[in-house]
Amino acid sequence: xxxxxxxxxxxxxxxxxxxxxxxxxxxxxxxxxxxxxxxxxxxxxxxxxxxxxxxxxxxxxxxxxxxxxxxxxxxxxxxxxxxxxxxxxxxxxxxxxxxxxxxxxxxxxxxxxxx
Amino acid sequence: xxxxxxxxxxxxxxxxxxxxxxxxxxxxxxxxxxxxxxxxxxxxxxxxxxxxxxxxxxxxxxxxxxxxxxxxxxxxxxxxxxxxxxxxxxxxxxxxxxxxxxxxxxxxxxxxxxxxxxxxxxxxxxxxxxxxxxxxxxxxxxxxxxxxxxxxxxxxxxxxxxxxxxxxxxxxxxxxxxxxxxxxxxxxxxxxxxxxxxxxxxxxxxxxxxxxxxxxxxxxxxxxxxxxxxxxxxxxxxxxxxxxxxxxxxxxxxxxxxxxxxxxxxxxxxxxxxxxxxxxxxxxxxxxxxxxxxxxxxxxxxxxxxxxxxxxxxxxxxxxxxxxxxxxxxxxxxxxxxxxxxxxxxxxxxxxxxxxxxxxxxxxxxxxxxxxxxxxxxxxxxxxxxxxxxxxxxxxxxxxxxxxxxxxxxxxxxxxxxxxxxxxxxxxxxxxxxxxxxxxxxxxxxxxxxxxxxxxxxxxxxxxxxxxxxxxxxxxxxxxxxxxxxxxxxxxxxxxxxxxxxxxxxxxxxx
Numbered sequence: 001x002x003x004x005x006x007x008x009x010x011x012x013x014x015x016x017x018x019x020x021x022x023x024x025x026x027x028x029x030x031x032x033x034x035x036x037x038x039x040x041x042x043x044x045x046x047x048x049x050x051x052x053x054x055x056x057x058x059x060x061x062x063x064x065x066x067x068x069x070x071x072x073x074x075x076x077x078x079x080x081x082x083x084x085x086x087x088x089x090x091x092x093x094x095x096x097x098x099x100x101x102x103x104x105x106x107x108x109x110x111x112x113x114x115x
Numbered sequence: 116x117x118x119x120x121x122x123x124x125x126x127x128x129x130x131x132x133x134x135x136x137x138x139x140x141x142x143x144x145x146x147x148x149x150x151x152x153x154x155x156x157x158x159x160x161x162x163x164x165x166x167x168x169x170x171x172x173x174x175x176x177x178x179x180x181x182x183x184x185x186x187x188x189x190x191x192x193x194x195x196x197x198x199x200x201x202x203x204x205x206x207x208x209x210x211x212x213x214x215x216x217x218x219x220x221x222x223x224x225x226x227x228x229x230x231x232x233x234x235x236x237x238x239x240x241x242x243x244x245x246x247x248x249x250x251x252x253x254x255x256x257x258x259x260x261x262x263x264x265x266x267x268x269x270x271x272x273x274x275x276x277x278x279x280x281x282x283x284x285x286x287x288x289x290x291x292x293x294x295x296x297x298x299x300x301x302x303x304x305x306x307x308x309x310x311x312x313x314x315x316x317x318x319x320x321x322x323x324x325x326x327x328x329x330x331x332x333x334x335x336x337x338x339x340x341x342x343x344x345x346x347x348x349x350x351x352x353x354x355x356x357x358x359x360x361x362x363x364x365x366x367x368x369x370x371x372x373x374x375x376x377x378x379x380x381x382x383x384x385x386x387x388x389x390x391x392x393x394x395x396x397x398x399x400x401x402x403x404x405x406x407x408x409x410x411x412x413x414x415x416x417x418x419x420x421x422x423x424x425x426x427x428x429x430x431x432x433x434x435x436x437x438x439x440x441x442x443x444x445x446x447x448x449x450x451x452x453x454x455x456x457x458x459x460x461x462x463x464x465x466x467x468x469x470x471x472x473x474x475x476x477x478x479x480x481x482x483x484x485x486x487x488x489x490x491x492x493x494x495x496x497x498x499x500x501x502x503x504x505x506x507x508x509x510x511x512x513x514x515x516x517x518x519x520x521x522x523x524x525x526x527x528x529x530x531x532x533x534x535x536x537x538x539x540x541x542x543x544x545x546x547x548x549x550x551x552x553x554x555x556x557x558x559x560x561x562x563x564x565x566x567x568x569x570x571x572x573x574x575x576x577x578x579x580x581x582x583x584x585x586x587x588x589x590x591x592x593x594x595x596x597x598x599x600x601x602x603x604x605x606x607x608x609x610x611x612x613x614x615x616x617x618x619x620x621x622x623x624x625x626x
Contacts, residue, residue, distance in 0.1 A: 028279060035283065035286045038286075039286045047293075047297055076292075076302075079249065090259055102268055
């Protein structure tokens with residue numbers, strides 16, 4: 001399962017980079033979305049996947065009995081998702097405004113500030 | 116509870132929230148901006164005094180013991196950076212009173228500025244690697260909005276590059292944190308450092324360290340990852356440019372210093388050699404890029420890149436003296452670079468252009484302004500007795516002691532080319548007569564506008580120029596301060612013990 005997920009993460013990263021290298025700014029944002037998702041998935045896989053063992057402590061015990069899933073990566077991913085949501089919402093507004101002002105969605109036409 | 120450790124973050128956060136609550140009253144927001152940044156500066160000084168007395172200050176959030184809670188940690192280096200954050204925040208707040216267009220002020224300029232300062236302060240003070248990511252994002256989101264405030268064509272084009280590359284860097288950072296957590300099983304930097312030292316599999320750690328290097332390298336604008344910076348930094352209004360130029364890339368440099376002195380020291384022959392060549396190439400490409408430019412702020416933007424090379428050089432040589440040099444250079448650079456952008460803003464306000472070809476005769480009309488440009492410009496180039504001279508002297512001496520002849524030669528050459536660039540600005544903007552195609556009326560109009568608020572324009576510039584001169588004249592105390600910070604950075608054991616071992620002064624709130 002973990003090796004399968006590792007391939008999925010790799011493919012997602014590759015797809016994200018490919019989309020970001022396209023000239024359209026809409027595809028650029030899709031690339032950013034894929035990139036943040038693949039990073040989140042990477043954290044999920046790296047922490048190890050434990051099925052059917054929630055990190056709950058039974059009555060009377062001081063520590064969980066046996067191996068349980070690590071809850072911390074899920075907290076990290078949740079935080080990262082919230083941040084990515086805010087940032088991507090901003091990017092979507094940005095590309096819309098950029099399209100209105102620059103009047104193109106082609107990154108090759110946006111070279112005025114380059115040097 | 117250690118108030119001085121939390122205040123540099125809490126003050127700008129609270130000020131930002133209060134500014135949002137009083138959205139309609141621009142006058143109140145302006146007053147609050149100055150007062151809050153002043154308070155932040157004061158709390159930074161307090162923090163610096165405290166860290167100089169106690170060594171390390173550690174505060175555990177929610178009073179959970181160290182590896183489980185998020186910790187705020189301040190050593191002398193972090194405290195220095197917080198003080199600089201306060202200085203730049205205060206200077207920009209005062210300058211903004213005059214320079215920020217009314218429309219920007221009504222659309223949340225001040226809340227965003229406070230949020231940016233809070234993000235920067237948080238990044239300096241956190242002792243948790245994931246928390247560092249969160250503070251980076253706080254800082255980035257505020258900077259995105261500030262960069263696009265105004266919505267001109269150039270800003271949009273610059274912002275797309277800036278946003279994309281910074282989000283890319285954040286994704287790499289997040290992936291690296293995930294890999295690190297999977298390998299080590301902790302997020303507390305001190306705990307990571309302790310466990311990395313005992314880990315058998317150093318190869319994996321080196322791979323992760325490279326990911327951190329790329330991520331922070333993008334944020335610090337190191338070669339070859341700097342292209343977003345000169346494409347975007349000259350597009351927003353000048354107070355925003357100056358704020359970015361002073362602080363944002365230096366947060367990347369700070370993060371590099373932190374992780375490559377504390378955590379990733381297991382294979383310095385590999386990692387720090389790469390950093391050394393990155394530093395040399397950053398210096399050279401930055402200064403050559405500046406030589407080709409004819410726009411005031413673009414020249415300065417390329418010089419940010421070039422100067423980042425000097426700071427990374429201090430880290431890359433990784434000797435005690437070199438780290439001192441790097442820290443000294445950061446202190447000097449933040450003040451000088453912000454000041455140069457502020458001067459360019461005054462020139463723009465009076466003469467209506469950033470293009471060197473459209474400018475001229477500033478020395479004849481505004482001799483004081485010319486002197487105020489010359490102080491930071493010569494300091495940037497490293498002319499004694501100004502601050503940049505000592506920064507370069509320490510770094511070159513450190514590189515000679517390490518036997519890196521080529522790199523020390525490059526450092527000297529880049530200093531010379533920096534002087535060439537600054538003299539180019541001096542000759543074009545300040546010395547040559549006013550170009551024929553510029554009519555007198557436009558300039559006089561600008562001059563009248565400035566007269567209303569001239570104190571708010573000139574006060575920060577004069578204050579920062581004074582800082583530059585003082586760092587040069589009183590180089591020894593500043594050197595000693597940098598030495599204290601370098602002592603702590605080169606002995607990561609102290610940091611680990613302070614966070615993990617209840618050594619030093621611990622501020623856990625008792626439940």
